[in-house]
Amino acid sequence: MIIWKMLCKSKHWLSVMVYLWQRKLELQELLWNQTILQWST
DSSP, X not given: OHHHHHXXXXXXXXXXXXHHHHHHHHXXXXXXXXXXXXXXX
């Protein structure tokens, strides 16, 4: 993947990965909260 190669060449690839990971966790949390709300009603 071109994007992956660019990230590897970038000096800040680690911070980029951490940022993406945090976004992923936030999305999962949002989805999880929605699921719980649906079950509770």
